[in-house]
Amino acid sequence: MKRLVILISGRGSNMTAILDAVGGGKIAGEVTGVISNRPDAAGVAIASDRGVATVSIDHRAYPDRETFEHALTAAIDVHAPDLIVLAGFMRILSAAFVDRYAGRMINIHPSLLPSYPGLDTHSRALADGVRIHGCTVHFVTDDVDHGPIIAQAAVPVRNDDDATALAARVLEAEHQLLVAAVGWFCAGRLVIDGARVRVKNESGDVVPLIVPAPDLS
Numbered sequence: 001m002k003r004l005v006i007l008i009s010g011r012g013s014n015m016t017a018i019l020d021a022v023g024g025g026k027i028a029g030e031v032t033g034v035i036s037n038r039p040d041a042a043g044v045a046i047a048s049d050r051g052v053a054t055v056s057i058d059h060r061a062y063p064d065r066e067t068f069e070h071a072l073t074a075a076i077d078v079h080a081p082d083l084i085v086l087a088g089f090m091r092i093l094s095a096a097f098v099d100r101y102a103g104r105m106i107n108i109h110p111s112l113l114p115s116y117p118g119l120d121t122h123s124r125a126l127a128d129g130v131r132i133h134g135c136t137v138h139f140v141t142d143d144v145d146h147g148p149i150i151a152q153a154a155v156p157v158r159n160d161d162d163a164t165a166l167a168a169r170v171l172e173a174e175h176q177l178l179v180a181a182v183g184w185f186c187a188g189r190l191v192i193d194g195a196r197v198r199v200k201n202e203s204g205d206v207v208p209l210i211v212p213a214p215d216l217s
């Protein structure tokens with residue numbers, strides 16, 4: 001059983017998807033802790049209701065990134081995790097922090113990277129008129145919203161979409177994609193090969209593009 005720690009900043013729907021998958025036996029791991037940088041994040045209450053140890057480390061209470069990350073590192077390392085999942089964790093992390101967890105920290109991002117790193121991905125995609133949008137799970141490097149891509153899911157952009165509708169469609173795909181990627185990690189199926197990630201199965205590599213995600217109406 002791999003030990004997972006999930007970092008969140010908000011509502012925690014991706015975290016909840018992982019907890020559901022772990023509970024349903026779809027992921028060979030256990031979530032030993034959930035850490036939030038926002039004490040009022042809705043995801044903290046959800047995790048704690050499910051009996052998961054939670055801790056809030058409010059970044060505003062620290063004078064700088066270094067001291068915040070020092071506290072964060074201590075809170076993470078107490079779990080001796082095999083994998084750290086950034087599931088809507090909205091803080092930029094220093095190179096030193098990222099290096100400490102190299103190869104064992106992944107992030108979900110609501111765009112098809114390298115398009116639309118950063119914030120407001122859905123409205124930017126709409127403003128550009130793209131027809132395909134989606135989400136990415138990748139290993140974290142010190143290059144924000146970059147790093148070896150594990151898997152991507154694509155969704156269509158519909159003519160009547162606004163950012164809210166598009167975000168909801170992407171979010172559904174995110175839940176599926178993140179559960180798949182965490183499952184592969186826990187099953188020892190991911191190999192980082194330079195800038196690329198291979199997803200292995202018994203007969204070789206698989207191509208982990210999930211498109212279209214089901215139920216996208």
Ligand code: GAR
Pocket residue numbers: 008009010011012013014015043087088089090108109110118145171174
């Ligand atoms: C998700 O859409 C996730 O991809 C995004 O924050 C949202 C969190 O939702 N993350 C980023 O933008 C990171 N760059 P959730 O709290 O319901 O999982």
